[in-house]
Amino acid sequence: xxxxxxxxxxxxxxxxxxxxxxxxxxxxxxxxxxxxxxxxxxxxxxxxxxxxxxxxxxxxxxxxxxxxxxxxxxxxxxxxxxxxxxxxxxxxxxxxxxxxxxxxxxxxxxxxxxxxxxxxxxxxxxxxxxxxxxxxxxxxxxxxxxxxxxxxxxxxxxxxxxxxxxxxxxxxxxxxxxxxxxxxxxxxxxxxxxxxxxxxxxxxxxxxxxxxxxxxxxxxxxxxxxxxxxxxxxxxxxxxxxxxxxxxxxxxxxxxxxxxxxxxxxxxxxxxxxxxxxxxxxxxxxxxxxxxxxxxxxxxxxxxxxxxxxxxxxxxxxxxxxxxxxxxxxxxxxxxxxxxxxxxxxxxxxxxxxxxxx
Numbered sequence: 001x002x003x004x005x006x007x008x009x010x011x012x013x014x015x016x017x018x019x020x021x022x023x024x025x026x027x028x029x030x031x032x033x034x035x036x037x038x039x040x041x042x043x044x045x046x047x048x049x050x051x052x053x054x055x056x057x058x059x060x061x062x063x064x065x066x067x068x069x070x071x072x073x074x075x076x077x078x079x080x081x082x083x084x085x086x087x088x089x090x091x092x093x094x095x096x097x098x099x100x101x102x103x104x105x106x107x108x109x110x111x112x113x114x115x116x117x118x119x120x121x122x123x124x125x126x127x128x129x130x131x132x133x134x135x136x137x138x139x140x141x142x143x144x145x146x147x148x149x150x151x152x153x154x155x156x157x158x159x160x161x162x163x164x165x166x167x168x169x170x171x172x173x174x175x176x177x178x179x180x181x182x183x184x185x186x187x188x189x190x191x192x193x194x195x196x197x198x199x200x201x202x203x204x205x206x207x208x209x210x211x212x213x214x215x216x217x218x219x220x221x222x223x224x225x226x227x228x229x230x231x232x233x234x235x236x237x238x239x240x241x242x243x244x245x246x247x248x249x250x251x252x253x254x255x256x257x258x259x260x261x262x263x264x265x266x267x268x269x270x271x272x273x274x275x276x277x278x279x280x281x282x283x284x285x286x287x288x289x290x291x292x293x294x295x296x297x298x299x300x301x302x303x304x305x306x307x308x309x310x311x312x313x314x315x316x317x318x319x320x321x322x323x324x325x326x327x328x329x330x331x332x333x334x335x336x337x338x339x340x341x342x343x344x345x346x347x348x349x350x351x352x353x354x355x356x357x358x
Contacts (some may be wrong), residue, residue, distance in 0.1 A: 001300070002301070002302060003300065003302065003336045003341075003349070004302050004336070004338075005303055005304045005336050006337070006338055007096070007340055007341070008129060008180040009185070009239070009243065009339065011043040011232070011235035011236060011239070011338075013310060016235055019035065019227075019234060019235070019258075020033075020196065020231065021230065023035070023186070023227045023231070023315065025181040027229070028227060029226055030225075030227060031208075031224065031228055032208070032224065033230070035230035035231055035234060036054050036224075036227060038230070039054055039237070040054050040282075042234070043233075044168075047193060048161075049167050049195075050166060050174075050193040050198065051171040051193065051194050051195065051199075051200040051249050052191050052193050052197060053082070053190055053191060053193075053200060053203045053230075054093065054189065054191055054225050054230065054345055055192060055207060055226075056189065056207075056223050056224060056225050057177065057178075057179065057188055057189060057225075058084065058155050058178070058179065058189075059087075060086045060190065060221070061082060061175035061176065061177075061190040061192050061223070062085065062088035062151070063092055064192060064206045064221070064223055065151050065203075066088060066089065066094065066123075066151070067201060067205050067206060067219075068173070068174060068192075068202045068206055068239065069149045069151070071078055071092070071106065071123045071149060071333050072093075072122055073094065073095065073120035073121065074094065074118060074121045074122065075089050075095065075097065076097045076099055076108075076116050076123070076124045076147060076148075076331055077096045077098060077124070077126065078098070078099065078107065078125075078126055078311075078325070079098040079100060079101070079311040079313075079319065080106055080301055080310060080311070080322075080325040080329065081307060082127075082153075082258045082306075082307060083314070084153075085125065085127055085297045086311045087203040090195075095120075096125075096311075096319065096357060097116050097319065097320075098116075098311065098312040098320055099120070100112060100276045100323065101129075101322070101324050101328070102324070104266065104267040105132040105133070105134075105267060105269055106132065106268050107127065107128065107129050107135070108126040108131060108134055109324075110139050110142065111133070113139070113142050114146070117142075117146055117148070121148060121234060122149065123150070123151060124139060124149075124150050125151045125153065125188040127152070128152060128156060128160070129156065129307075129358075130156050130160065130266055130280055131158075131159075131160050131274060131275045132184075132267075132268060132269065132272075132274070133160060134152065135165050135269070136167070136170040136171070140171075142312040147289075149172045149173075150170075150171050150172050151174070152167075152168075152171045152173075152174040153174075153175055154168045154174040154176045154193070154296040155176060155190075156180070156241070156275075156277040157176070157277070158176060158182065158183055158184045158273070158275065159184065159240050159243075159244055159275035160274060160277075160322045161272070161273040162269075162271055162273075163271050164270050164271075168193045169193060169195055169333060172196070172199065172249065173203075174192075174194075174304075175193075176190055176191040176195045177189075177190045177193075178190055178191065178194065178233065182248070183238065183240070183243055183275055183276075184233070184243075185232070185233075185234055186221075186230065186233035186236070186239050187228075187231040187232050188225075188229060188259040189225050189229045189233065199309075202218070202234065205218050205220055206218065206219070207220065207222070207224055208220055234302070242339075243339045245339075246337070246339035247275075247276035247337070247339050249343075250276075250341050250343070251279055251337070251341055251347060254337075258281070258350050258353065260354070260355060261354065262284060263281045263283065264282035265281065265282070266280065276337075277346065278306070279334065279335045279337035280306070280319040280333065280334045280335075281334075281335060282328060282331050282332050283331050283333065284332055285330075286330040288331070289305075289331050289332070289333050290355055291356050291357070292333060292356050293305070293312060293333055295352055295355070296349065296352055296353070299352055301349055303333050303334060303335055303336070304333070305332065305333060305334075306328075306334040308332070309329055309331070310328075310329040312325070312326070313327075336349060
């Protein structure tokens with residue numbers, strides 16, 4: 001039986017059916033239904049009081065965030081992220097300006113941001129890679145001094161706290177993905193989190209075609225999500241602490257089993273409570289990475305080159321050289337990682353890696 005690189009958690013069926021019965025009774029399927037409102041309230045409580053707008057997915061959340069902040073011109077961003085981070089900038093008619101990543105967390109290198117600022121720069125859009133936080137305090141200081149907006153792509157960062165508060169409450173806006181492969185998921189979905197009531201109201205209009213009833217206030221799109229997706233989120237949200245605890249055990253077992261190998265891992269920054277979102281390994285070369293990937297695939301173990309390529313090398317938009325990102329993207333491999341992964345499976349995967357590299 002094959003082992004996938006991720007595996008969604010499904011709650012007990014009867015628990016989910018309990019929510020479905022309420023949906024059937026009300027006949028209210030979408031358009032800001034009671035389960036969506038309940039999920040937003042519970043998410044806000046879980047995220048240090050951040051104001052949460054439940055969205056149809058994480059990509060539309062990025063696009064709406066850029067629009068809501070009225071960004072134009074250049075947006076400084078990271079080359080080491082999922083492609084949606086860059087394409088959302090391009091989709092909204094802005095220009096991504098890539099700044100290389102730092103060597104420990106693989107997040108954008110805050111010490112290199114100021115050199116990339118020009119009169120056309122309107123914002124910084126950075127990713128909390130694998131759930132490891134960007135240097136949020138340094139970025140906040142840079143943004144304040146240069147009058148820039150800050151968006152964080154927090155697709156991997158649900159459940160992470162920094163300096164005692166949810167990582168998703170930093171910046172002007174943080175976007176999140178609740179895709180089925182994420183630590184916390186709603187099958188499909190995403191969110192925008194902000195601490196500004198004015199921005200939250202603006203986002204609500206933007207995700208709802210810009211109108212309330214017959215009153216029209218702004219442009220907008222359909223970024224809403226359904227009661228069915230909210231029901232999945234309400235089932236999963238209380239279980240997030242146990243998910244993180246189980247994933248921590250899996251991560252520690254991987255590290256113990258692979259300790260004899262010359263592998264690198266991202267480093268958790270200080271003052272961080274981590275969520276164990278992914279398990280990436282950095283091999284010595286791209287050839288080694290491919291050897292491990294092919295060996296595992298031959299034994300029905302799926303892995304992922306996540307992230308590859310470095311986004312400054314995309315064929316439809318190129319940017320300045322980013323040597324750290326380019327190097328890491330060639331050597332990184334994400335191993336199977338989810339809370340349901342059996343410890344014997346971790347040992348088998350680790351043994352295959354050791355045999356491949358022997």
